Amino acid sequence: MTRALPVLTVLLAIIVVWYGAAVWMNAQWAQDQAARADTTLTTDELIRQTLTQERPVLPAPHQVAMGLWDGLFGQKFTSKRSLVWHGWITLSATMAGFAIGTLAGITLAVGIVHSRTMDQSVMPWAVASQSIPILAIAPMVIVVFASAGVTGLLPKAIIAAWLSFFPVLVGMVKGLRTPDRMQLDLMQSWNASAAQVFWRLRLPSSLPYLFASLKVAVAASLVGTIVGELPAGATAGLGARLLSGSYYGQTVQIWSALFAAAILAALLVMLIGVVEKLTLHRMGLAR
Amino acid sequence: MKPNKTGDSGGRSVITARNIDLTFQTADGPVHALKDVNLTINQGDFVSFIGPSGCGKTTFLRTIAALETPTGGNLTVNGMSPDEARKARAYGYVFQAPGLYPWRTISGNISLPLEIMGFSKADRQQRIERVLELVDLAGFGGKYPWQLSGGMQQRASIARALAFDADILLMDEPFGALDEIVRDRLNEALLELWKKTQKTIGFVTHSIPEAVYLSTKIVVMSPRPGRITKIINSPLPAERPLEIRDTPDFIALAHEVREGLREGHGDD
Structure with a gap:
């Protein structure tokens, strides 16, 4: 309870501010409507109207909550109006991209740690790849793949991988390099092979770094997938849901999709946290 | 397996160093870490290397273990090159941590x-x-x-x-990070272990009492360039309870080591 109290206080403050902002931002439209109907609104009526509009500038928290609830549980899971269905489309591409990105990141990190040439040649390119705005590269990836007849999951997964390999790469390079001189000397005094040093020393040493990177990478994967769903009028996925919401001024729909994405990201990060805890505990690293 | 006997302790010589030189190339220019080091270590010896920082005692130990390569001279371990001996798993190495x-x-x-x-x-x-x-x-x-x-x-x-x-145990200030009381106990335990296992031990330390208490042979080194200034064969008996440190023989030997260290410092 003592731990929940500060969190709840902040949450409450956010909700209060949000309601205030909703009233303030939606007031203009309510007043315009009233003026057109030649009526004036009491403060009470004004507030009530700002919080119940169909297409508010800023939907009130309860409207978003209801939109989210309806999207998640009010529809058949196979319906195109279901956030579960859209979420699944996004999730599958996210996981595919996350897997590709993680694999690429680890592979490159292993190469960088073991080869001086790769150390000097790969890292600048990896950094450069991340300095390109993903919004610029995403439509091109989609278009290039589409022209080759590939649509759907794969191009989105590539964009997700583009974003997610980098944190894994950086974390793993750091992690694989944590063993100090003394531990490497010990290995040498036992005449250990490079593979033995890798599997028995470098890899286990790097795991705490790997998990920290994976948490960043999975969130980045989700962002990459959603960005990949925005261009070219995709019809499925949380990104598409955001886009169609903005086409038709369905602000409640946008916010619901946003929250769905946020919840999905939180769940993924938590899932990795659980795996991390189990692994480190099994290794005797958690105390 | 060289049977070449040397006078002092009678055992088979395990490690032979002849005119070892080692120069590191650093950004500030070459550093002469070891100069003209000559030493024979016999089977079953307990050899301590003592000297101020930078005297090359750790470097010499690492050279024996093939973790560094001398730039000159000749070093053999069990009649092989240090690297061959490493591949034959001749060493156990113990670091400070x-x-x-x-x-x-x-x-x-x-x-x-x-x-x-x-x-x-x-x-x-x-x-x-x-x-x-x-x-x-x-x-x-x-x-x-x-x-x-x-x-x-x-x-x-x-x-x-x-x-x-491994028949050679190389220890680089293994008890340097421990407190005095624990250190005493471990010194005693190490002597016991040495007696039981008959290993040849190379032991780097900063501590005069530790070196005197443990060793059959004390190698005093001095820095710039790292070299051996004195090799003292211990006259102390094999049986060494901790109390031996209060005997005149022990104190005299400690004094000799201290003198050796001082002489080494006189040079620079």
């Missing part, structure tokens, strides 16, 4: 070199039991390093170095 893997239990840590060297599982198990017994850690095999005190961790790291039956 225990260097135990936190994700392995004490048994798992001792098992590590054995796994790397390809010992069978049953053999590993039996060796682990034996060395744990030897360093007085029987029953602690299932613990993780962090559950043990610093002194126990260092004992575990010695057990790890003993597990694969």
Whole structure:
């Protein structure tokens, strides 16, 4: 309870501010409507109207909550109006991209740690790849793949991988390099092979770094997938849901999709946290 | 296997260094870490290397273990080059820090070199039991390093170095990070272990009493360039209770070592 109290206080403050902002931002439209109907609104009526509009500038928290609830549980899971269905489309591409990105990141990190040439040649390119705005590269990836007849999951997964390999790469390079001189000397005094040093020393040493990177990478994967769903009028996925919401001024729909994405990201990060805890505990690293 | 006998302690010579030179190329120019080092270490010797920082004592130990390569001179270990001896797994090396893997239990840590060297599982198990017994850690095999005190961790790291039956044990300030009381106990335990196992031990230290108490041979070194200034064969008996440190013989030997260190410093 003592731990929940500060969190709840902040949450409450956010909700209060949000309601205030909703009233303030939606007031203009309510007043315009009233003026057109030649009526004036009491403060009470004004507030009530700002919080119940169909297409508010800023939907009130309860409207978003209801939109989210309806999207998640009010529809058949196979319906195109279901956030579960859209979420699944996004999730599958996210996981595919996350897997590709993680694999690429680890592979490159292993190469960088073991080869001086790769150390000097790969890292600048990896950094450069991340300095390109993903919004610029995403439509091109989609278009290039589409022209080759590939649509759907794969191009989105590539964009997700583009974003997610980098944190894994950086974390793993750091992690694989944590063993100090003394531990490497010990290995040498036992005449250990490079593979033995890798599997028995470098890899286990790097795991705490790997998990920290994976948490960043999975969130980045989700962002990459959603960005990949925005261009070219995709019809499925949380990104598409955001886009169609903005086409038709369905602000409640946008916010619901946003929250769905946020919840999905939180769940993924938590899932990795659980795996991390189990692994480190099994290794005797958690105390 | 060279039978070449040397006068002092009568054993077979295990390590022979002739005119060893080692120069490191650093950003600030070359550093002369070892100059003209000559030393013979016999089977069963306990040799301490003592001297101020920068005198090359650690570097020399590392050279024996083939962790550094001399730029001049001739060094043989068991009649082989240091690197061949390393590949033949002739050394157990103990550093100042225990260097135990936190994700392995004490048994798992001792098992590590054995796994790397390809010992069978049953053999590993039996060796682990034996060395744990030897360093007085029987029953602690299932613990993780962090559950043990610093002194126990260092004992575990010695057990790890003993597990694969290397006949040379190289120890680089193994007790340097421990407090005086623990250090005394471990010194005593190390002597006992040395007697039981008949290993040849190379031991780097900063401490005069430690060097005098443990060694059959004390090598005094001095810096810039790192070199040997004095080699003292200990007249102390093999049987050494801790109280021996209050005897006149011990004090006289400690004095001789201190004089040796002072002479080395006179040069610069």
